[in-house]
Amino acid sequence: xxxxxxxxxxxxxxxxxxxxxxxxxxxxxxxxxxxxxxxxxxxxxxxxxxxxxxxxxxxxxxxxxxxxxxxxxxxxxxxxxxxxxxxxxxxxxxxxxxxxxxxxxxxxxxxxxxxxxxxxxxxxxxxxxxxxxxxxxxxxxxxxxxxxxxxxxxxxxxxxxxxxxxxxxxxxxxxxxxxxxxxxxxxxxxxxxxxxxxxxxxxxxxxxxxxxxxxxxxxxxxxxxxxxxxxxxxxxxxxxxxxxxxxxxxxxxxxxxxxxxxxxxxxxxxxxxxxxxxxxxxxxxxxxxxxxxxxxxxxxxxxxxxxxxxxxxxxxxxxxxxxxxxxxxxxxxxxxxxxxxxxxxxxxxxxxxxxxxxxxxxxxxxxxxxxxxxxxxxxxxxxxxxxxxxxxxxxxxxxxxxxx
Numbered sequence: 001x002x003x004x005x006x007x008x009x010x011x012x013x014x015x016x017x018x019x020x021x022x023x024x025x026x027x028x029x030x031x032x033x034x035x036x037x038x039x040x041x042x043x044x045x046x047x048x049x050x051x052x053x054x055x056x057x058x059x060x061x062x063x064x065x066x067x068x069x070x071x072x073x074x075x076x077x078x079x080x081x082x083x084x085x086x087x088x089x090x091x092x093x094x095x096x097x098x099x100x101x102x103x104x105x106x107x108x109x110x111x112x113x114x115x116x117x118x119x120x121x122x123x124x125x126x127x128x129x130x131x132x133x134x135x136x137x138x139x140x141x142x143x144x145x146x147x148x149x150x151x152x153x154x155x156x157x158x159x160x161x162x163x164x165x166x167x168x169x170x171x172x173x174x175x176x177x178x179x180x181x182x183x184x185x186x187x188x189x190x191x192x193x194x195x196x197x198x199x200x201x202x203x204x205x206x207x208x209x210x211x212x213x214x215x216x217x218x219x220x221x222x223x224x225x226x227x228x229x230x231x232x233x234x235x236x237x238x239x240x241x242x243x244x245x246x247x248x249x250x251x252x253x254x255x256x257x258x259x260x261x262x263x264x265x266x267x268x269x270x271x272x273x274x275x276x277x278x279x280x281x282x283x284x285x286x287x288x289x290x291x292x293x294x295x296x297x298x299x300x301x302x303x304x305x306x307x308x309x310x311x312x313x314x315x316x317x318x319x320x321x322x323x324x325x326x327x328x329x330x331x332x333x334x335x336x337x338x339x340x341x342x343x344x345x346x347x348x349x350x351x352x353x354x355x356x357x358x359x360x361x362x363x364x365x366x367x368x369x370x371x372x373x374x375x376x377x378x379x380x381x382x383x384x385x386x387x388x389x390x391x392x393x394x395x396x397x398x399x400x401x402x403x404x
Contacts, residue, residue, distance in 0.1 A: 001123040004041040005260040006032075007189075007227035008244035010052040010085065012060030015248065016328035017374040018302065020281070021059050027246060027280040028067060035277070036076055039261065042119040044076050047227030047242070048083025048132055048189030051090055064090065068102060077101040079115070081131040083189040083227050105129045105187075108141040111172065114181055125264060126181040128221065130169075130188040132228075138168045146175050165211045177220050183267045186218060189227040192239060198230040198252050215239065223269060225260070232258050232274055240272070246279050250304040250329070253283045286324075287333070290316055296323050304329040361389060 013020045036044065051060060071078050080103065082091070094104035103115070110129035118124045133141060143153060156171050169190075191197070191212045215236060218224055224239040230252060232243035242260050247253050256276045263271035282301035286293065290313045293305065303324040307316060309332065317330050365385055369377040377385075 001043070001117075001119045001121075001125060001264040002039060002041045003043050003045060003262040003264065004036065004039060005045045005047065005225045005240065005242045005262065006245060007047040007242045008049040008083070008230055009046070010049055010244060010246075010248055011063055012056050013052040013246075013248050014374075015283075015302065016304075017371065018326070018328055019059075019374075020246070020248075021063060023281045024246065025063055025066075027277075028063075028070075030280065031277050032245070033070060033074075035259075035275070037074070041076065041261075042123075043117055044071070044078040045187060045225055046078065046080045047187055047225055048081050049085040049227055049244075050080060050083065051086050053085065054087035054089070056090070061090075068097070071102060072100045075101070077103075077117070079103045079105065079127065079129070079187065081105045081129055081187055081189060081227075082133075084132045086132070105131050107131070108133070108138075108145050108172070111176065112145040114184070123264060124267075126184050128176070128180070128184055128186045130172075130186060130190075132189040135165055135168070138165065138172075142168065142172060142175070149175055166213060169213060170217055173217050173220070180220055183222045183264065183269075184220070185223045185225060186221045187225050191228055192218075192224075192226070192235060194235050195229045195241065196231050196233055198255070199249065223262075231255055232260075232276075234272075234274075238269075245277070246281075247283050250283060250285045253285065290320075293320060294323060299324050300326060302326045302328055304331075306331055306333050308333050310334065362386065 009024070011021070011024055013024070051064065053060075056064070078101070080091075082088070082105070088106050091104040091106040094106070097104055105115075108130070110127065114126040114128050116124060116126055143150075146153060152175070153171070156167075160167060193212055193214050195212070218239075222238060226239065226241050229241045230244040230248065231241065232255070233241045235241070240260050243255075243257060244252070245257060245259070247255070247257060257279060258274055258276040261271070261273045261275050262269060283303075284299075284301050285304045285306060286299075287306045287308060288296075289308050293307075301324075303326060305316075305320060305324065305327060307313065307330065312332075313319075317327065320330065321327050362382075362385075366377055366382070
């Protein structure tokens with residue numbers, strides 16, 4: 001049985017206001033689809049963070065639908081699971097898609113009842129599928145699918161003053177351990193110990209701590225194919241992360257991207273291979289003094305510039321855009337420690353503000369809106385925001401007086 005494992009597509013991803021939808025579409029068309037045709041896998045596995053935002057825009061949904069249609073037309077059986085960036089909106093048509101061998105998993109049904117896949121030669125694998133679920137969803141799923149174990153579940157909850165994700169996962173594995181079929185492969189979206197973060201991942205946090213699962217709790221399974229960590233890596237002889245398909249931060253630009261290829265024969269893993277894939281765009285961090293960079297050869301890569309200059313340079317962003325047309329971010333190597341700071345924001349606007357002024361709610365809202373939307377907030381919308389802010393302040397004031 002030939003299996004391809006990929007993860008963390010993050011369709012619709014933005015880097016410093018630059019939306020990468022065209023680059024992602026190009027990657028699938030020129031690199032990913034030809035690879036699938038060449039390998040002709042018995043199964044394609046995508047372990048979460050398919051979409052970058054829980055509320056994807058039309059352009060992102062269109063690309064996702066085109067990918068699904070291609071997989072359907074080429075008859076590539078595929079399993080998709082939800083990650084922490086995804087929402088159940090993308091699994092709305094899962095009951096229809098499964099009839100076309102495109103399986104969208106957003107609950108624990110296939111952990112209680114393993115997903116069985118058999119290839120044309122009779123090779124059979126049992127997949128225990130653990131999509132990312134919020135704490136309350138995980139609790140509800142356990143109560144729904146392990147109803148006959150209700151006494152153990154009730155006892156477990158009674159012993160815990162505070163439920164955390166790791167506790168529920170350990171309960172789930174304990175409820176399952178006596179019925180595991182072999183070969184047993186876990187598909188999941190979470191971090192395990194010894195896994196290397198890139199810094200781009202949005203953490204699963206509880207009380208300020210990243211949820212990282214110990215390897216020991218998965219000892220009854222043969223293979224783990226995981227998503228969430230963006231670096232392609234092998235944690236142990238049986239734990240694999242395929243990482244993100246493209247570099248989604250400047251810090252990731254130094255790492256190779258790709259997917260995992262596996263072959264299973266006679267219920268054993270007989271081949272594992274990391275297949276590295278070229279990116280559809282170049283991304284880099286460039287360090288230097290302004291006088292040197294302004295005279296550099298033209299570079300069309302997506303660039304973050306780190307200036308070594310001690311003193312602020314006049315309009316460096318606009319001037320360096322003539323050399324680096326796709327300059328997305330600029331910062332100084334040494335942060336100024338005075339009460340006033342000269343900085344260049346992600347849109348290339350130079351600003352001089354005191355630290356006190358930067359904490360003003362209206363200024364923060366304008367900058368946050370521009371960061372998310374890539375444009376200035378409209379006057380009408382800003383008036384709505386100010387009215388809401390005023391109402392909130394008045395309500396807080398009333399509450400304080402009432403308490404006093």
